Amino acid sequence: MSFTENKLTVRSSADLAAAVPYLLGFHPSDGSIVVIASRERRIVFAARGDLPTPAHLLREFTVHLVPVVQRQQPITDLVLVGYGMPEHLDPALRIVGDAFTTAGLTVREMLRVTEARIFSLTCDDRSCCPPDGIPFDPTASLVAVQATVAGLVARPDRAAVARRLTPDYSGRDSIRDATNTATTRMEALITTGSTAVFEAGVLAVRDALRQHDNGARLTDDEVAWLSVLLTDRAVRDLAVDLTQPHEQHITFWAEITRRAHTPLVAAPATVLALTAWRCGDGVLAVMAAEHALQINPDYQLAHLVLHALQAGLPPTAIEEAITRTHHSPSTRNPNHPYDQE
Template structure:
């Protein structure tokens, strides 16, 4: 159980269920969902199963599945049993059903007190060998979903004031540029993306004016799509787009947040991807890229689909 937070990127809250799919003892997929309320009708649990089963089936071939619920037994155990039956009916082998209550793990499949005592097995999620190895490998387990959202939370204070002024100047500059034609504006946008990523890769922070110019150009669909193509699936570029999203003025947040969502998804960070896509839709409910990203996440579409369809020219030089 100490590995679950590193698979998700954060520690699951109570009322969570996590499904972990493996292929030949290697984890290939992990997803978290919210359990229905304690007093919810059984139909809500069946709906949860109906949503999770096809998502997992898309990850085939898998050899085993583990389902973990977080919370008290009265809330978690009925859900685990319904999920177990739903997956078993599809011919998927369930390795174990586990409940995490506090700092103890309980197995619903094992009644041998030698390995699964009735009082549960104590564990420390921060002091295990798994945690040490994951940290050494650069994996991070944030405390909760709020900590994930904090990565791209908007700046405030004097930083926000400076960005507001820089964005006003950038919008005036863009109006002048667009008067020369769409081609010139799109080319300027693509160049701004290349320059920004190159500066970030070189360890140089973007100025307020540079971020503002980038965010106004990203409002052009062609520029935003070019940004997706040029961005690479590594944590450095996730950090870059999170920072651009933080500094963008609210009306301009959707585009960088959507690019952040795609980048996080390609890195295997579904939690950040989903939250960034939701942030994009909060700023612009019509953001098509964010809608597509959420659909892909809900359907369990693997990020390899992007790499198979993306253009081969992704250089930022």
């Protein structure tokens, strides 16, 4: 993920290790490697991957990872943080570090986190980096306090992030019936004029976001109407434009994604992916885009978002094009009310 603002003050290896879960959005598990890119001591990018087993697959790992990080230029230096036992991690970290160095990037430090201790693979000064590691408690760190105040969240693991997309089956029958009603309403709007759907979408998106900002939960009828309107590309693009890059709106689109009738999930899941991406939550963004494609493998915007995320591009690569076109109502086929690209 990339960061537009530096919200955490990192002064030591312990601070950096404590910050990683907040940079990623979850606590990395053993076998993870995290690459943190800085520009003049300001963190601008962080990415996590699972170190492959067996070790000969490390080449494929670095072939993908190095160009992703290179695209974040200008970069001053990198820090690599690995999680797990030394037997596997230490050689792997050195191989990955050498790959970045060969590519012309400066690896400032390599750290290994094993249980509750931090070990440096690049510092030989026993006064600051003792051979038996530096003990640390990430929950008691000042960084954790700063992160909480800044509104950053570190979930227990990657699975906890995925649960934000788990469908809400408690109201499936109600949502299905409400969606059928909303579809009939949509079909009637289509016959009244070329801009009728877009105008209804403007009202629905703005009202839904306003209700959520005020602490109100949308009814099943409101969720159904919004999700049906989002099948119109111009309405979906307007929703992207009106959504603000903050956790409150991530929560909103995660709820719509969970509650929407399954055939209509691709659009809100893609809006969620873009919103999470703009907030720097690359993990949730990837999961949301993948979730959209599980529902609709042909959903073009989700493909574009996922490819851009995997390439390490910034969200501006897509959102500027969306902003330029959101005001133009799309041409729909009235015979296909679920016009999902």
